Amino acid sequence: MQKGLLIVISGASGTGKGTICKKILADLPEVAYSVSATTRIPRPGEIDGKDYYFLSFAEFRTWILEEKFLEYAEVYGNFYGTPLNKIEERLNRGEDILLEIDVQGALNVKEKCPEGVYIFLLPPSLEELKSRIEGRGTENPESLARRLKNAVAEIKIGLNYDYVVVNDTINSAVEQIKAILTAERLKVARNAEKFDFEGGFFE
Ligand code: ADP
Numbered sequence: 001m002q003k004g005l006l007i008v009i010s011g012a013s014g015t016g017k018g019t020i021c022k023k024i025l026a027d028l029p030e031v032a033y034s035v036s037a038t039t040r041i042p043r044p045g046e047i048d049g050k051d052y053y054f055l056s057f058a059e060f061r062t063w064i065l066e067e068k069f070l071e072y073a074e075v076y077g078n079f080y081g082t083p084l085n086k087i088e089e090r091l092n093r094g095e096d097i098l099l100e101i102d103v104q105g106a107l108n109v110k111e112k113c114p115e116g117v118y119i120f121l122l123p124p125s126l127e128e129l130k131s132r133i134e135g136r137g138t139e140n141p142e143s144l145a146r147r148l149k150n151a152v153a154e155i156k157i158g159l160n161y162d163y164v165v166v167n168d169t170i171n172s173a174v175e176q177i178k179a180i181l182t183a184e185r186l187k188v189a190r191n192a193e194k195f196d197f198e199g200g201f202f203e
């Protein structure tokens with residue numbers, strides 16, 4: 001059986017990562033979402049254990065000490081981390097796992113798991129990025145300014161990823177990501193067992 005894909009998606013805050021990931025998960029039942037842990041306060045509608053594991057700083061520190069994270073990073077004054085949660089065993093069982101994490105975390109994961117699929121999502125423009133964050137209505141002016149200021153530096157780190165997708169329309173971005181996943185599953189390196197024709201009818 002083919003090992004599952006470790007899919008890592010990053011992009012500046014407000015680009016549409018959450019929106020795109022939700023659609024990918026709805027359309028592709030074989031892909032499982034890796035629920036991150038965070039110390040940030042839940043946004044309206046977010047559910048503990050589904051969107052994030054919402055932890056206090058003390059609880060987050062305990063998880064670090066107990067080595068429960070594949071990676072963790074500080075983002076905008078809060079901690080975010082990917083629980084190990086048997087990721088390796090799940091990949092070996094053929095499950096695809098989607099991580100929606102920041103650029104620091106993604107580069108750490110890339111060092112540990114170079115065979116993962118690293119996708120960077122770009123906004124069509126900085127103006128559009130600003131209006132998407134404003135439209136979401138979750139940030140105060142100070143936090144909006146901070147996210148926009150960070151966006152340019154974060155986007156440069158995208159040069160270290162394998163693929164780039166511009167989130168122009170949701171549908172086009174989702175279709176492009178599906179195409180990436182299809183191509184990745186067809187890589188020779190992931191299909192070595194298909195080349196074993198020994199024991200065929202000429203012997
Ligand atoms: P992120 O997870 O990257 O911070 P979100 O998924 O929360 O971003 O999206 C930010 C805002 O932009 C949301 O209000 C979302 O509905 C909107 N949005 C996402 N993708 C698009 C798109 N392709 N076109 C227009 N608006 C979008």
Ligand code: 5GP
Pocket residue numbers: 010011012013017036037040071072073075080081082083100101102103104105106
């Ligand atoms: P938000 O607070 O908007 O949900 O997320 C803020 C940032 O934290 C986003 O860039 C998101 O990708 C990132 N993030 C979410 N979960 C994780 C995680 O487990 N690890 C890391 N390193 N970043 C994460």
